[in-house]
């Protein structure tokens with residue numbers, strides 16, 4: 001029986017842009033229209049949860065915490081596969097306080113039967129969760145991002161822990177600091193990505209693994225709109241408003257595009273994918289072993 005896709009989201013009550021750890025964040029700009037930004041954020045987060053439910057997914061919410069505005073981006077909190085959780089180590093002190101809250105939430109979910117085990121990335125590494133480790137179900141490996149936020153070596157830890165291969169990709173642009181801001185594998189085997197965000201060597205890695213007709217290059221405009229930071233569930237793609245050009249291309253390839261206005265979160269450098277954490281992903285080998293979810 002197919003399982004219901006399940007996503008973790010964090011309540012947005014404490015969301016704001018109050019510090020700057022990426023080029024998109026401007027606290028002064030946020031404060032200039034704080035009331036409006038807060039209201040829009042509330043609406044945007046609700047519309048994302050609703051869009052996920054419309055595709056048939058389940059959304060599990062946890063509380064945020066005061067002073068930790070970026071908890072609304074749970075994609076950064078852990079890598080989850082085969083009922084196992086590897087919790088993140090955040091690079092910036094501004095986000096390190098999130099680790100304890102997310103670890104508590106994962107422990108609770110484990111008690112409720114969602115996971116078999118919860119570990120945390122060893123202290124010597126930075127690793128910002130599914131934002132820098134994206135499981136490609138067609139290819140059965142993790143694409144991992146390294147450079148701005150996650151350590152190169154963290155990929156080996158993930159490989160050993162989950163027992164699946166990893167393909168590390170170097171991120172060279174400060175604006176696209178997590179892999180999920182510039183790269184998303186789709187269910188039909190395509191990869192939507194923003195080439196300018198990657199080193200030359202990493203672009204060859206992508207080309208080695210993804211045939212030319214499966215590579216969809218995002219424009220500057222779509223990358224800046226955070227449209228690449230998309231959640232793909234079957235043939236549905238939930239994403240911050242793409243350009244008409246990208247929306248058409250995805251539709252021609254048989255996808256149904258669900259565009260959302262996520263402006264306040266984009267002011268923090270995040271879009272649809274990083275506002276969620278997929279909890280139920282399974283590798284083919286775990287599925288073949290007949291492990292139950």
Ligand SMILES: NC(=[NH2+])NCCC[C@H](N)C(=O)O
Pocket residue numbers: 021022025070073075076095130131132178180181268269270271273274
């Ligand atoms: N996976 C993502 N792209 N997450 C967005 C994180 C945004 C957050 N303000 C940060 O800079 O850490």
